[in-house]
Amino acid sequence: MDPAFSLAVRGALAVLFLAAAVHKARDFAGFRAVLADYRLVPGWAVGCAAALVVALECGVAIALPLTPQGPWPAAGLLGLYTGAIAINLVRGRRDIDCGCAGRTARQALSGWLIVRNVVLGAAALATLAPSPPRPLVWLDACTIGGAITALAAAYATLEQVLAAAPRLALLRGST
């Protein structure tokens, strides 16, 4: 994969992980409650697990653009989330908050979250594909910067759209 393309994807994913970590750290008590709601970690360990998740997200955000093997831990973390969501979907606990984007943008668990995580993970791993070396010129800086900004904004918008979807469905259903 072309280095500029690869850097743009890694950069966008790094922004995503950083934003997720900041959301969780700013409302740490809320995130602890969300994590406890998943019912995967024993009660006494929830605090530690929550802190660990935030630390891992920060670490992944730094490693992604800076180290060649950075996509592996990113995909691993996404896989972990996907597993946690899948277990709760199987348990039928669809109405708990996914904790994806802080408490302001509450989002219930759904199959879509699994699809999203798989797509994000695949995008991260795709940047590992070897690329013919090419000197990066100033235009690449524009491409990478623009792509990261646009993708991050589009992603944030999409999250809002999906968070609003069930409420809109309610509106549509009420007569």
Place this chain on the structure above:
Amino acid sequence: MSEALLVSQVVLWTVVVVLACVVFALARQIGILYERVAPAGALMMQRGPSVGDVGPTISAEDLAGRPLTVGGPRSDRRRTLVLFVSPTCPVCSTLLPVLRSVARREGGVHVVLVSDGPGEHDRFVREHRVEHVPYVLSATLGLTYQVGRLPYAVLLDGDGVIRSKGLVNSREHLESLFEAHERGVTSLQDFLGRTGAASQ
């Protein structure tokens, strides 16, 4: 350099397609919002005392026989929502739970239910858990306000002045009475007419 241009082009198109999809999703949501959230106001009948007049003060008794005055200035300055209902009106039954939540949200509004004629008023009150709301049997009230169809609501302010009134069939209608009062218009139809005229 030409390779960088190619890559830039591919990235740009990818981003354009992603953004176009997001814009499409947003446009759809706006469509639903527009369709559903268009303001709906209580239908005001041009009969009975009009908005801005001081409403009649009428003495009546509630179901338990306690005397009660509807209308006129209130010592606690609270607004009064007079809702005309009947046990035999199906829409009234769907409106009572809504009334509870609206009254709670609007805070400090004194609610009076008015009905008349024979009917299973006690059972109606029990069934809809509105025992704590004064329930008046008075034909005079309905005649004074010239209520033709139910459920009909009148909002009085602390001085007993009629602030809004109309036929209320849904939550939106009921809320529109408070909205009309807060915006200082006689009814939401009046408000929509005014803004419509202003935008033309």
